[in-house]
Amino acid sequence: MWEVLFFALFAVVAGSFVYIYRRQREMIVALRRAREKILLEETRVFDFLHGLGAALSDTSRPSDLHVLIVEGALRILGAHGGALYLVDRASETLRPAFSTRNCPPFFDVPQAVRTEPGFTWASHLRQHAVGAGEGVLGTIWREKEPLLLRGEDARLTPLREGPMPVTSAMLCPLHYGDQNLGVLAIARGPEVELFQSAEFQIFKAIAEQSAFALYNAIIFSEAAEKRRLDQDLAVAHEIQRILLPSESPDIAGFQIAGINVPAKQVSGDYYDYIPVDGSHYGIAIADVSGKGVPASLIMAMCRSVLRSRAAGQLSPSEALRVVNAQLFPDIKEDMFISMAYAILESGSPIVTLSRAGHDAPLLYRASDQSVAKINPPGMALGIDSGGVFNRVTSDFSLTLEPNDCLVLYTDGVTEALDAEGEEFGMANVIQAIQASAAAGAAGIITKLTDDLRAFVGNHPQHDDITLIVIRKK
Numbered sequence: 001m002w003e004v005l006f007f008a009l010f011a012v013v014a015g016s017f018v019y020i021y022r023r024q025r026e027m028i029v030a031l032r033r034a035r036e037k038i039l040l041e042e043t044r045v046f047d048f049l050h051g052l053g054a055a056l057s058d059t060s061r062p063s064d065l066h067v068l069i070v071e072g073a074l075r076i077l078g079a080h081g082g083a084l085y086l087v088d089r090a091s092e093t094l095r096p097a098f099s100t101r102n103c104p105p106f107f108d109v110p111q112a113v114r115t116e117p118g119f120t121w122a123s124h125l126r127q128h129a130v131g132a133g134e135g136v137l138g139t140i141w142r143e144k145e146p147l148l149l150r151g152e153d154a155r156l157t158p159l160r161e162g163p164m165p166v167t168s169a170m171l172c173p174l175h176y177g178d179q180n181l182g183v184l185a186i187a188r189g190p191e192v193e194l195f196q197s198a199e200f201q202i203f204k205a206i207a208e209q210s211a212f213a214l215y216n217a218i219i220f221s222e223a224a225e226k227r228r229l230d231q232d233l234a235v236a237h238e239i240q241r242i243l244l245p246s247e248s249p250d251i252a253g254f255q256i257a258g259i260n261v262p263a264k265q266v267s268g269d270y271y272d273y274i275p276v277d278g279s280h281y282g283i284a285i286a287d288v289s290g291k292g293v294p295a296s297l298i299m300a301m302c303r304s305v306l307r308s309r310a311a312g313q314l315s316p317s318e319a320l321r322v323v324n325a326q327l328f329p330d331i332k333e334d335m336f337i338s339m340a341y342a343i344l345e346s347g348s349p350i351v352t353l354s355r356a357g358h359d360a361p362l363l364y365r366a367s368d369q370s371v372a373k374i375n376p377p378g379m380a381l382g383i384d385s386g387g388v389f390n391r392v393t394s395d396f397s398l399t400l401e402p403n404d405c406l407v408l409y410t411d412g413v414t415e416a417l418d419a420e421g422e423e424f425g426m427a428n429v430i431q432a433i434q435a436s437a438a439a440g441a442a443g444i445i446t447k448l449t450d451d452l453r454a455f456v457g458n459h460p461q462h463d464d465i466t467l468i469v470i471r472k473k
Helices: 002-055 062-077 121-127 135-143 154-160 197-243 292-310 316-330 425-456
Strands: 081-088 093-099 147-150 168-176 179-188 254-261 269-275 280-288 337-345 350-356 362-365 370-373 396-399 405-409 465-472
Touching (some): 062 081, 081 135, 093 179, 135 179, 197 292, 280 292, 292 316, 362 425
Antiparallel strands (some): 350 396, 362 370
């Protein structure tokens, strides 16, 4: 009897030990698998973060980053389809940056659209822009809150009508600072467990890092574009420098000096010395309305046309009439060119001048050190096709005595501003001319530019500065 009881007790105890051992083995295996899963997720997350960092380079394309974000989220969280939508500032909509082939529609697609000839889910999802509040995607974008959908949630219904029977989905707005960048959305199909809360936390972390990467990609892109623009402007500056005179002409009886100081890398001001014939030289100064690249292009056009039409033409007003007729059709309504064009003859004291709406040249008389404006009538180029321009623009002749000077300038000289917003003004220009006339044409240029720099100080130059001085020997 006791032996039977003993063996029965032994069998119970042994069975308990075997059960406990097996359970421990199962728990150990489960823990090992859980640990391996965590390590795998960590590896995938680190690979994802490394990929984001590698994608932020000058040579990477934005599309590569978009693919990396979506496919990285799918890989880490075991999802089957997803998409990245980015904000289009111009249309104030969400536009698909990348979507997988079996991506579900995260917005309503009417039956009428689905039955249209040639309709496919992939093409429709790649082309459709989503408005604020449109479907679950537009709602997430508008409300700026992440969302976990699973089970029988009614908001999953539109997703199930797409190429994949969705069982759960996660969507998260992409924000960095005050920048609303878009929405990241992924989904799972059947035969796998629904997204869990822990995975939702990982997804939100992925979205946060993705938003950071997207924002930095924008900064990288803008910086790269700025470098390209700077390079283009540097080339344009060099081309424009070549177009300006490299030295003053040698005209018997005259001393000539000129300078151009652009407010930006390229200038809308222009001056030129143009051989007219064997004994005549044209002196041109012009100012295109506006600044920067558009003005510099118009300036280059003006230079080319004037040079092509100046040869043999001894009437400056007639030359300007031809230039106006050729430029007028190609100049926008809000642009024009003011110009003064003078023709000198070797050994002659006479200067023939035409003023097309330009600032009145200044005449310095050495006999009494007086400075007066020369105001022949004229109209700016590009405003009128010729009916009015040809009537009001005419030649004006003046005689220079020895040491007299004719100063041509653009409004960047008189309208230069100091830190308090005060203009340099005509009085300062006249004083500089009177103080430096004895030093010759180059001396007047030097004095005026030195006075301008001292007056302006560190205040940024807001307009181009161009000067030409013609001095009679």
